[in-house]
Amino acid sequence: MxxxxxxxxxxxxxxxxxxxxxxxxxxxxxxxxxxxxxxxxxxxxxxxxxxxxxxxxxxxxxxxxxxxPLINCRKCSYNGQIEFFERLHFFLPVIKCPQCGDIDVVLKExxxxxxxxxxxx
Ligand SMILES: [Zn+2]
CATH class of the missing domain: 3.30.2320.50 (hypothetical protein PF0899 fold)
Structure with a gap:
């Protein structure tokens, strides 16, 4: 809430x-x-x-x-939406690149x- x-x-x-x-x-x-x-x-x-x-x-x-959410992957340079994200903590979702699975991504939106x-x- x-x-x-x-x-x-x-x-x-x-x-x-x-x-x-x-x-x-x-x-x-x-x-x-x-x-x-x-x-x-x-x-x-x-x-x-x-x-x-x-x-x-x-x-x-x-x-x-x-x-x-829109991301930019630093590893494979994927640019676009993510298919899913794991919400381990309310404010700290773990975002992965849908293409290579890396978590070294920049969240653009x-x-x-x-x-x-x-x-x-
Ligand atoms: Zn990637």
Whole structure:
């Protein structure tokens, strides 16, 4: 349930951006979360709907996109998605190259968790 603290941080960023742009209402919020964050989009949405009550973002729509992990293998130079990952620890998944099986890979995408844009009035 680390969704609550992350949702709170995302929501603060939305309210901050809305305030800076003199928004009277936030209509839509676009969020990207990496699959490796293990965040649950449905859970996030529920938390946003709860904490946005009484704010400019009340009744905003949420567009939550889950980003597939993308890696770059240092050994065989494979570039692309991974087929699976073992989650030994919640925040430390073991990522292997699907081509050569090496773990010497660079994670290019899959850990993001951010607000891409918001639509305001
Ligand atoms: Zn490889």
């Amino acid at each position: 680390h969704e609550i603290s992350i949702a709170g941080a995302i929501f603060d960023a939305v309210i901050d951006a809305a305030g800076k742009n003199n928004a009277t209402r936030v209509k839509e919020i676009f969020i990207e979360i990496g699959e490796l964050t293990a965040l649950n989009p449905g859970q996030l949405k529920f938390i946003f709907e709860t904490i946005s009550k009484g704010t400019v973002a009340e009744d905003a729509k949420y567009d939550i996109k889950v980003i597939k 899959g850990r993001e968790c951010c607000v891409k844009k918001i639509r305001i009035d």
